[in-house]
Amino acid sequence: MCALSHSPLIGFNRPAKAVEERVEAAFEHARSFIAGFDPDLVVLFAPDHYNGFFYDMMPPFCIGTRATALGDYETPAGELSVAESARMLAKDVLAAGIDVALSEKMYVDHGFSQPLQLLFGGLDRVPVIPVFINSVAVPLCPVGRIRQLGTAIGHASAHLDEQRVLFLGSGGLSHDPPVPQLETATTEVAARLIDGRNPTPEERARRQARVIASGLDLAAGTSSMQPINPEWDQRFLDVVSTGELQLVDTWSTEWFAGQAGHSSHEVRTWIAAYAAMAARGKYVMNYRFYEPVPEWVAGFAVTTAVSADA
Numbered sequence: 001m002c003a004l005s006h007s008p009l010i011g012f013n014r015p016a017k018a019v020e021e022r023v024e025a026a027f028e029h030a031r032s033f034i035a036g037f038d039p040d041l042v043v044l045f046a047p048d049h050y051n052g053f054f055y056d057m058m059p060p061f062c063i064g065t066r067a068t069a070l071g072d073y074e075t076p077a078g079e080l081s082v083a084e085s086a087r088m089l090a091k092d093v094l095a096a097g098i099d100v101a102l103s104e105k106m107y108v109d110h111g112f113s114q115p116l117q118l119l120f121g122g123l124d125r126v127p128v129i130p131v132f133i134n135s136v137a138v139p140l141c142p143v144g145r146i147r148q149l150g151t152a153i154g155h156a157s158a159h160l161d162e163q164r165v166l167f168l169g170s171g172g173l174s175h176d177p178p179v180p181q182l183e184t185a186t187t188e189v190a191a192r193l194i195d196g197r198n199p200t201p202e203e204r205a206r207r208q209a210r211v212i213a214s215g216l217d218l219a220a221g222t223s224s225m226q227p228i229n230p231e232w233d234q235r236f237l238d239v240v241s242t243g244e245l246q247l248v249d250t251w252s253t254e255w256f257a258g259q260a261g262h263s264s265h266e267v268r269t270w271i272a273a274y275a276a277m278a279a280r281g282k283y284v285m286n287y288r289f290y291e292p293v294p295e296w297v298a299g300f301a302v303t304t305a306v307s308a309d310a
């Protein structure tokens, strides 16, 4: 498996050259690790940021049987190559008692498209089962439920025809980008959180400019956003590295936001991916990269793991 952060600010805000080189080396490790595994299926766990999922119908998690990337922040737009087996996986996960939503017309944003572009060179280069995990629109389900979702998906993946399944998590770690909260939003912003599909190019440009500026402010030390929390990030990486995933069951939604920013819930995608991996047997994390990158508003991590008996 591979789990990595995403940030739509990559390519827009430039951290120091040495930082960019270290992150690129981590991406290169992930690319060669994945190429060496040569997956015939990728189960991609990722969030959305009020681009594909809104409060008019906000599931805790959703498996896409068809999915289209919207192309925000100049990420690729277009159809993902969703595997036929997505439907079979959803059926098994439901039978396991996890009430996952299903979408035959799922829209996804940079959370999904950036890892596909960075690791595979495009949206349609590998068969994928996209699994949306709500990581922004509170109230969120208990994080232990996400571990159960990942476990069910891991077990179900063993019954698919595909033999080399890569679990891929996208998001985190600690970060608090200016993503609005419904509880504190103005009427106009709340309307966008409820059903803000198809923003005008001007609306999307304004949002993009605001987030780009927030990264520059964070890097300059002039931001009011919650700072990146490297200590919290390293402790999280320790938990997924040791495989003691049941520890997450005691973590409350409020604890995440207080410690590591509202968008730190994106690590739910990591928890699901690692739980899926653990469901297939003991694993060993064989690569761990971490670097706080304020310009990108992210405690930025890249990890890979293999079966212990690989």
Ligand SMILES: O=C(O)/C=C/c1cccc(O)c1O
Pocket (backbone or CB within 6 Å): 006, 007, 008, 009, 049, 171, 172, 175, 177, 179, 207, 208, 211, 263, 296, 297, 298
């Ligand atoms: O939704 C946005 O416009 C920005 C999202 C963002 C910014 C920084 C780090 C991330 O993980 C994001 O998703």
Ligand SMILES: [Fe+2]
Pocket (backbone or CB within 6 Å): 006, 047, 049, 111, 171, 172, 263, 266
């Ligand atoms: Fe994100």
